[in-house]
Amino acid sequence: MSSSRTGAAATKSVRRLVALALGLGLASAALGTAGPAAAAPDASGPATVARYTGTAAHTADTQAFFDAVMKSVAEKQAAHPNLKSVTVYYSAAQAPSFRSQISSAASIWNSSVTNVKLAASSGSADFSYYEGNDPQNGSYASTDGHGRGYIFLDYSQNQQYDSVRVVTHETGHVLGLPDHYSGPCSELMSGGGPGPSCTNRYPNANERARVNQLWANGLAKALSKVNSVR
Secondary structure (H helix, E strand, O other): OOOOOOOOOHHHHHHHHHHHHHHHHHHHHHHHOOOOOOOOOOOOOOOOOOOOOOOHHHHHHHHHHHHHHHHHHHHHHHHOOOOOOOOOEEEEEOHHHHHHHHHHHHHHHHHHOOOOOOEEEOOEEEEEEEEOOOOOOOOOEEEEOOOEEEEEEEEEHHEEEEHHHHHHHHHHHHHOOOOOOOOOOOOOOOOOOOOOOOOOOOOHHHHHHHHHHHHHHHHHHHHHHHHHHH
């Protein structure tokens, strides 16, 4: 569970997307299919644990990812002022091996917070999930350099850590929470800090309260910005 990866380094993010596209394209070509490879990873797993740590720079990167999602949602809310609930739409089309975990993560967050909900979309989405192999970075949340957010789910990391915890943790970045690897297992955003034996999939009271606060006050500010440029 690496943190989000862009922030000020937009060009680096673009290079990663290009590399990701090339890697998935090669895998698809080898399998004779279109799009990302849908096959689950080998159950035996790799010899080493995929990277699951962060750096001080990740806090700013996570904020950039959250801002991109918030902006997308605010634009929809501004266009439809009669909407009474705030919904963040996601696409799982590019992560077919993780559909169950993604659905579980959305259900966990939807039962944990009240000011924002997550919903699957077959059309326009506020962010997307992707899958593949990235032993250097593991799973992470990022932006594409053009204000669009995505979550990448690494095969090997999801074998060695509780997969639903990984996905729910990364989805926490969508809702505005940063990594806190020094936290206990009871804290969802501690990610891989407590080690692979930690299987807690739920945000604690402080994390739930923070998300509710962000999507009450933060969305109001984002709407104000959107409306000011219309």
